[in-house]
Amino acid sequence: MVSMDEDPSAREFLTTYNGAKITPIANRDKSLLSEKDVEKTRKAEEDATGAKIELKVYKRRWLQLGLFFIYALSNDPHWTQFSSIGKTISRYYSVSPTTVSWTSSILQVTYVVMIMPVCCMIDRVGLRWACLIGSIGISIGSWIIFWSLSPDRFVTVVLGQLVITFSQVFSLTGPVKLVALWFGPNQVATATSIAFFGGPLGIGLSFFVTRMILRNHDNVEDIGRELSPVFLSAAAFSTVVTIALFLFFQDEPLVPPSRATALQVTHSKVEDTRFWSTVKRVMTNKSFFAVWNTYGMGYGLFSTMCYMLNPYFLDHFENGEEDVGRLGILVVIAGYFCSFTFGIILDKTKQFKELGVFIYIFLLVGEILFAVGLRMEIRWLMLTGFMIFGLFAASYGSLGFELVGEVVYPELEDAYAGLLMFGNQLYGGIFSVIISSLLRNYGEIVVHGFAIAVLSLGLATSGFTEIELKRQNVEKHPNEGYNVDTPLKPLKS
Template identity: 25%
Template sequence: MAGPAGDWPEAGAATSVRSALGGYRAYARRWVFLLVISLLSCSNATLWLSFAPVADTIARHFLLSTEQINWLSLVYLVVSIPFGMVAIWVLDSVGLRRATTLGAFLNFWGSMIRSMPCMAVDIQDPFVFLLGGQTFCALAQTLVIFSPAKLAALWFPEHQRATANMIGTMSNALGILVANLLSPALVKTEEDIPLMLGTYILPAGLTFLLAIACLWESVPPTPPSVGAAQSTSLSFLAGLKLLTRNKAYMVLAVCFGGGIGIFSNFSALLEQVLCVNGYSSEFAGLCGALFIVFGVLGAVALGLYVDRTKHFTEAIKIGLCLTSLACVAFAVVSQLQGQTIVLAAICSLLGFFGFSVAPVAMELAVECSFPVGEGAAAGLVFVLGQAEGVLIMVLLTSLTVRHAEPSVSTCQDGQGPLDWKAPMLLMAGLCVLFSCLFVLLFHTPYRRLQAEADASPSIQEDERPATAAALGHAPYLAATP
């Protein structure tokens, strides 16, 4: 799978047939589809982390331990690894509309189940319902997290794919931000917990209704590009087999998957790392919010840039290098006291550089693996990222030791503060390693864009200039060794 897209005989045949039928078309209802997927991703993320910001209050109200509360978030990670492969098959075999509707139903049903301990007074074990509801939401996540790349490929023309992927992907990050802000605002006392659980049902229910009412088909009647016409032209197993044999794709999956794992651990451990050196939980929350907000801004800027230039590889390589520098800076400065302004700036830069490459990496995964289905191409990266995240979490936590001497810790776990110096240096070292491997080893032609370069220009609904000249630009052909 190392040759250019033109090596696939199906691409040329489909191009000639489509050209004879009158070209390609982008439909306005693609934005409605993107809205539904974005709302679903945002709602799912809020359900994921809704308990974490008010963990102490939830534990007291339901008489749960800290470990049980943590499992309400960890279940997402556990479920995503085995069921991620099933979700890949569903997306590429059953269809995007049915997969999205199923995900919306599971998300809504999970939000209902976890609210039952507050609706019924005779429930003996509320943890069963809380964990059961989170499990259904976790199943929904495996369906929605891969969807933006497939939606962008099936419904959007060449000059909008990266932007659409960015909007769908960053909706998940916005959901995390909403959960961190909304849960503490809603839950002041234990009596407010039913209000919080009920509030999170509303967007889940709205998204489910929109999915039923507004999504009519998985693919448009006329594809927006030759890439969309050739989408999922291989069977599920054949596609996975080709992915594992594609050196460029595996380098991307392992290196960017490692980045996903590092960012997951950064978000989960941020408060614990900062409290050891005297930083408050409020400051840690501010750093987490800056991490996400600047990440979304970076993703918007880079998504628009890549849509115009198609510099996928260059953008990711530069972004990963800058992310590594920010990660090293955090590993050093987080071990110092009284560096609030510097830490806030570093967390902002880490989000800006790190988050911005996520949607571009998903697009590049599709480009270097075409014509393998978009669900498989994007999904396998995510599954590997979750697995690498578990391994990284085990490594980081195994290196922590308790402080023997008195400290300025503000940690409230009731035990001696942990020393995070070695784990943070390891995290930074892994980030640098993954970035270096990607820069040195990743080389690929853009298969989908090459197939489209051989086709007639797409017919855009907004009557943009024909893309033939742009397709002749060097980044599209991406000549590589």
């Protein structure tokens, strides 16, 4: 291995970053580091000096991905578990439908308030403990909700839901961090699409199974008997997932899977990459800000339209609750294959910008068909429009994180992923307020006009934003230096 003292250029790289003086890795007391950190530091030094670096893609990565997938599967359904059967829950607990809908809305509020502090905590405790803390909290909240199965215990339901929503924040940056730590450069987008789709699949299955089991009986006691297996199965499944994570889920591999990840190790060892310092740099990145707005508008609008789908549909079509349930599971299943396909295409072509524009075009097409179908009360057209809209919105979820990962590289995943999710929830909350107000005061035509205007703005932003693929530059030009802030041959998309 090349010594740091033998290579002045390597020492200069490690002692100067963004104009700030930092402590060289080579001068650090390695006796204070764990065995894993010593190995990571040695690899980082080799990378910085231009020496041959050892990379390894572990077979265990698929087990890691599978465990996270089932964790997300048990996690996200709690978001909509009450609002999806709002009328039945309203009757059982003798509360208003608006009160029931707040069991979903508090998640958006919690995300906006807690996302950045929790991401800072995740940066300190690591991926494994973040997932365990989240899963334990979801299990506890699920059992609280199961014990609240009585018409006079809605306050207990809210308590359980609050515990769950706080715990769910710990899973937000998981897919990005997991994939960056375990997967090589040719599988990153595919793995990200799989990791992100556990949650939507869980929501879709929850819609389907709950509507299969639960009926809006005249007798409240009959509703309680059917709610019991729904709540019990959710609590038991969350507990099993927690045990599986504790026994089998690991934090990160000993050897990095890619050159890009190896370079991040170097930055993670210096003071300038502390969480809040990273947040400041990311927020001043113009490309990040453009992607942040584009992603927030598209995904935030999708989450709002999902929330409004039930009242939209029932206002135009009688006995449409079962159709909404079928549509939800269809969008999720088809969206999974669409997202997975786009992940493979992205890994093969690296056409981030082009794929983003393509997806936004179909978001706009889907919304127009959805609006026309509702206005003319053509059921098949409305369902087709929403399915197109949902398919491409689901696909944009994983693409957005990969795109941001490129433009802000080599910054920490926790920081930029947290900011991206913050934007998603912020836009979702703003759109919920605006659309509810427009629907109440002006009708659905104005609402759809607003949605089309938002998507048109997002499409224009996607088309005119210059994207510098910094992470790809490291992989494609490994011998041209590692100062990714000023790449010698920047790749454009």
